[in-house]
Amino acid sequence: MSSFGPAPPPGTSDPTLPVGAMSSGARRSLPASLLVGGVLVGAIAVTALVSLLWTPHDPLLVEGSQRLQGPGAEYWFGTDRFGRDVVSRLMVGARTTLLVGVVAVGIAGLIGTPLGVLMGMSPRVLGETVMRFNDLLLAFPALLLAVMFGAVYGSSTLTAMIAIGIASIPVFARVARSGTLQVLASDYVLAARSAGRGPLAIAVRHVLPNISGLVIVQASVSFAIAVLAEAALSFLGFGTQPPTPSWGRMLQEAQELVAVRPFQAVAPGASIALAVLGFNLLGDGLRDRLDPRLDDRRGA
Amino acid sequence: MGAVSARPDPPPAVLDVAGLSVRTGDHALVEDVSFHLGAGERVGLIGESGSGKSLTALAIMGLLPDELSASGHIRLREVERDLLSASETERSTLRGDRLGMVFQEPMTALNPLMRVGAQVAEVLRIHGAVSGREAATDRARDLLAAVELPDPERIARRYPHQLSGGQRQRVMLAMALANGPDLLICDEPTTALDVTVQAQMLKLIDDGVAARDSALLFISHDLAVVATVCDRILVMYGGRIVEAGPTRALLTRPRHPYTEGLMAASDLEAVDAAGRLPTIAGSVPPDGRFPDGCVFRNRCPRGDDACQAWPGWTGEQHDGVACWYPSGSGREAGRG
Amino acid sequence: MVEPTPSTATAAQPGPAPHRGEPIYTVRGLTCRFRQPRVSLRRPTPPLTAIEGIDLDVHAGQRFGVVGESGSGKSTLLRCLAALQAPTSGSIRFRGQELAGRRDRELKFLRREVQLVFQDPMASLDPRMRVRDLIAEPLVAQRMGGVDERVGELLDAVGLARQSATRYPHQFSGGQRQRIAIARALAVRPTVLLADEPVSALDVSVRAQILNLLAELVERYDLTLVFVSHDLAVVRHVCDAVAVMRAGAVVESGSAERVSSAPQHPYTRALVAAVPTLRRALAGADPAALLGAAPTDEEPT
Numbered sequence A: 001m002s003s004f005g006p007a008p009p010p011g012t013s014d015p016t017l018p019v020g021a022m023s024s025g026a027r028r029s030l031p032a033s034l035l036v037g038g039v040l041v042g043a044i045a046v047t048a049l050v051s052l053l054w055t056p057h058d059p060l061l062v063e064g065s066q067r068l069q070g071p072g073a074e075y076w077f078g079t080d081r082f083g084r085d086v087v088s089r090l091m092v093g094a095r096t097t098l099l100v101g102v103v104a105v106g107i108a109g110l111i112g113t114p115l116g117v118l119m120g121m122s123p124r125v126l127g128e129t130v131m132r133f134n135d136l137l138l139a140f141p142a143l144l145l146a147v148m149f150g151a152v153y154g155s156s157t158l159t160a161m162i163a164i165g166i167a168s169i170p171v172f173a174r175v176a177r178s179g180t181l182q183v184l185a186s187d188y189v190l191a192a193r194s195a196g197r198g199p200l201a202i203a204v205r206h207v208l209p210n211i212s213g214l215v216i217v218q219a220s221v222s223f224a225i226a227v228l229a230e231a232a233l234s235f236l237g238f239g240t241q242p243p244t245p246s247w248g249r250m251l252q253e254a255q256e257l258v259a260v261r262p263f264q265a266v267a268p269g270a271s272i273a274l275a276v277l278g279f280n281l282l283g284d285g286l287r288d289r290l291d292p293r294l295d296d297r298r299g300a
Numbered sequence B: 001m002g003a004v005s006a007r008p009d010p011p012p013a014v015l016d017v018a019g020l021s022v023r024t025g026d027h028a029l030v031e032d033v034s035f036h037l038g039a040g041e042r043v044g045l046i047g048e049s050g051s052g053k054s055l056t057a058l059a060i061m062g063l064l065p066d067e068l069s070a071s072g073h074i075r076l077r078e079v080e081r082d083l084l085s086a087s088e089t090e091r092s093t094l095r096g097d098r099l100g101m102v103f104q105e106p107m108t109a110l111n112p113l114m115r116v117g118a119q120v121a122e123v124l125r126i127h128g129a130v131s132g133r134e135a136a137t138d139r140a141r142d143l144l145a146a147v148e149l150p151d152p153e154r155i156a157r158r159y160p161h162q163l164s165g166g167q168r169q170r171v172m173l174a175m176a177l178a179n180g181p182d183l184l185i186c187d188e189p190t191t192a193l194d195v196t197v198q199a200q201m202l203k204l205i206d207d208g209v210a211a212r213d214s215a216l217l218f219i220s221h222d223l224a225v226v227a228t229v230c231d232r233i234l235v236m237y238g239g240r241i242v243e244a245g246p247t248r249a250l251l252t253r254p255r256h257p258y259t260e261g262l263m264a265a266s267d268l269e270a271v272d273a274a275g276r277l278p279t280i281a282g283s284v285p286p287d288g289r290f291p292d293g294c295v296f297r298n299r300c301p302r303g304d305d306a307c308q309a310w311p312g313w314t315g316e317q318h319d320g321v322a323c324w325y326p327s328g329s330g331r332e333a334g335r336g
Numbered sequence C: 001m002v003e004p005t006p007s008t009a010t011a012a013q014p015g016p017a018p019h020r021g022e023p024i025y026t027v028r029g030l031t032c033r034f035r036q037p038r039v040s041l042r043r044p045t046p047p048l049t050a051i052e053g054i055d056l057d058v059h060a061g062q063r064f065g066v067v068g069e070s071g072s073g074k075s076t077l078l079r080c081l082a083a084l085q086a087p088t089s090g091s092i093r094f095r096g097q098e099l100a101g102r103r104d105r106e107l108k109f110l111r112r113e114v115q116l117v118f119q120d121p122m123a124s125l126d127p128r129m130r131v132r133d134l135i136a137e138p139l140v141a142q143r144m145g146g147v148d149e150r151v152g153e154l155l156d157a158v159g160l161a162r163q164s165a166t167r168y169p170h171q172f173s174g175g176q177r178q179r180i181a182i183a184r185a186l187a188v189r190p191t192v193l194l195a196d197e198p199v200s201a202l203d204v205s206v207r208a209q210i211l212n213l214l215a216e217l218v219e220r221y222d223l224t225l226v227f228v229s230h231d232l233a234v235v236r237h238v239c240d241a242v243a244v245m246r247a248g249a250v251v252e253s254g255s256a257e258r259v260s261s262a263p264q265h266p267y268t269r270a271l272v273a274a275v276p277t278l279r280r281a282l283a284g285a286d287p288a289a290l291l292g293a294a295p296t297d298e299e300p301t
Helices: A019-025 A032-053 A086-121 A124-138 A142-153 A157-184 A187-195 A199-236 A247-255 A262-290 A292-299 B053-061 B088-094 B116-126 B133-146 B165-177 B195-212 B223-229 B247-252 B257-266 C074-081 C104-113 C131-141 C147-157 C162-166 C174-186 C204-220 C232-238 C256-261 C266-274 C278-282
Strands: B013-024 B027-038 B042-046 B069-076 B099-102 B183-187 B215-220 B232-237 B240-246 B314-316 B319-321 C023-034 C048-059 C063-067 C089-094 C114-117 C192-196 C224-229 C241-246 C249-255
Touching (some): A032 A086, A032 A262, A086 A124, A086 A199, A086 A247, A124 A157, A187 C104, A187 C174, B027 B053, B027 B069, B027 B215, B042 B053, B053 B099, B053 B215, B116 B133, B133 B165, B165 B195, B183 B195, B195 B215, B215 B223, B232 B247, B232 B257, B240 B257, B257 C204, C023 C074, C048 C224, C063 C074, C074 C192, C074 C224, C104 C114, C114 C174, C131 C147, C131 C162, C147 C174, C174 C204, C192 C204, C204 C232, C232 C256, C232 C266, C241 C256, C241 C266, C249 C256
Parallel strands (some): B042 B215, B042 B232, B183 B215, C063 C241, C114 C192, C192 C224
Antiparallel strands (some): B013 B069, B232 B240, B240 B319, B314 B319, C241 C249
16 A cells, blocks of 8 residues: 555544444434324323223213203213213213224225235236226225125215225335335345345335335324314214214214214314324334434434 | 636636535534635546535525525636525525526426426526517527527427437526526536437537536536546545645645545556455444545545544635645555 | 447457456347337337447456446346346357346256345435345345345444344435345355446445445455446446446446557547546646547547
8 A cells, every 4th residue: 555554543433333433333313203193192092991991971971951061070072962972972082082083094005905915016917907997996986885785785984985095006006016116116125135135035124115105194093084084974863873982973963963063073073183193293203213314314 | 629628717607605614403514615716717626425515505505404504605707695694585686697507307407387488488587588478489499509409499399308318408408598698507417318318418518618618517427428528627525625726736646545435446448456446444424424634534545543534625716635645645655 | 339440459259368267148139128118109119229239258267347327228238147127139158058048947056156235325325224134135036045144144244233223214324225135135155246226326435435345255255246327437446447438338448447548439438537536636637638538539549
């Protein structure tokens, strides 16, 4: 070597260490969205669990004498037109909402995502054909499917959430396929192939982790849609059947009373809004949390 | 005229940068940078990625991201206000008119949904250089012809993605030169281009500034490119200018060990007995976390205790060095 | 489209570099075309010809350079050699075995012997994987044992700290990422290393470090190197034989020394002239001098 041969003086930085080594002391901190989303969703889950053991009043008990009470000490959020306690019904309704969201998104994600990845990795002609058919299904309204399901199998929370789940499969398939095509075009997939990886390993090791962010965000959006769809179905009478409470039903029943007892509509409406917000934040937060590249920026 | 012939008397400064610092939160990314450019002068700013070259350019253009703050003085000839304290409105009337800039990646710097002819015409009309749509379109076509684009009439109707990298970069140059700027800043303008296309682009930049007597600030990590284009060179490392000088003098008698290291690493024909290239030890620290004192001391073969303090500038602003043990001073003897 | 090969080109003949027995790669009439998206309903867009009629031999222990500009087909050629791209026609023989027409799962033997280093390590290293898993991937894929020990050895060999194994690629500088990519390529002890512009995304000082590392590893492990670059000066430093490509065809080939010091094809001459060097700049070359020989200039100088 020329005049640049000598090693750097002692006590200076080690060139063999990664450049991030200096900031490695910074702990991985939680993104704010994950924290807030987690608290909101957690609160709903806790409420749903508590309602299994305890509610302030019987959510189904009809008391003619207590009809349409305003918020007060006895009935915190008042009573509906049958004299049932709104707080108790909201708590029980949280169960329905969570269940519908989780099951519907679960069905859609667990079927749609692998389908999308598979179609992304299949020969182009096959992938394109299946995706055109998928687009056809995408155009089919979830509500109509649920109404058909209800007509055939009877209206219930179960048929509603299965119908919503099935109707959401194409969205996941589309998102997963477009993500897969992007990942497949990357150099690191080429590198994996040259390392001798087969298609299955590439799908599991490279494609899924790298499209997880897209899928999680889609899941949080689909969750919100599922909650709203259940509310709409119950509203139409095709979802949760009376007297079981669901936030959608409660909103529907309170509609004609908006002028008299606005809070009766506000309470379930706000609950739905908070649940949707919570899951969206949770989705965003999870996506960021799962991306190692965002770590250092948080730590700094 | 050869690129390396030094001018005897620097003409009155077009741009005068004094004590420029760019900071993010707790530490400086650019610190105490001072230099000036005269009309028609071509000055190269070289250094590795992370040395603060591009931030210096962005500070001059007033395009620093919001989370960075700049201090010091940047003065442009015949502009009353210090550019750093000027309002965004004042700065935007200067950009594209008296200040032109060519970025490394023309694909991201051009509007993908607008025909390139219209983009050049827009620059002309915004600054009132021409009035009327037709006059602007004609002038834009002339400018595209001036950067030697074949069939400018047809190219003007194309969108950026329909052009090659070299053609896009020429469009960028046409836009930057459209209003005859006092200062043209080129930030790694040819790094993404093929060598033959690079050669053409360098020629166009050279001709473009010569025809307008514009000052040129040419930023690159490639010493050979800078040496070919520029009369003077500023060597930047760790956010500071560590050496400055006329091209020929700086490259024949480098004083700063960093300059020597860059030159040695650039020369692929100078190898040792085992066929290895000389290198600079270590790498640029991340996030601008350079050592205090002399920023280069943790990679420097001459570094010692004295280097824990910033050496300060020795010599003139456009011909000097910041090093405790510069080559040729006699002080480096026995070291390194 | 491909131009007729000028008489000065020596494409089909192996260069004067030393022969060491049978070639490792024998490429004959290699052609690769890509389908283009249809823009007209009436007729399909004609396919894009990336490379056409390439003949070349790479011998064991050779450091073989491929020089060309973007669109010359040099990366396509490399991908064909790595059997990551199926050729449209022609033959690629690796140690006598034909690669053209084989499916991925029939190429296991090749994956063990031939490994690839890409231009941009940020793109070629999966951002979601830790360094350990990135380097180990070829070992795991080929069911080789002793993974952790080997990863440690490889990190030593490329000059990275062993603690780097638990980190993600984005935490490293460009040069360090390229070291990771090189460690990964060497994991299965290949005999052939294919490098696609491995230093063109790097600063000059880092470039020197990586070129030194490659030279050291090629010597230590007795590798055959195929090195693709747009920069003839880099290829001259690294390689002993070189093929210059333009528009999908080899226009000139020979020893790296001869091609860069006495280029015969006008395109090679333009390429040599266009590279700015410190020496020429100090000798007074200005930007106009880089355009010395235009690619269409057919006159010998």
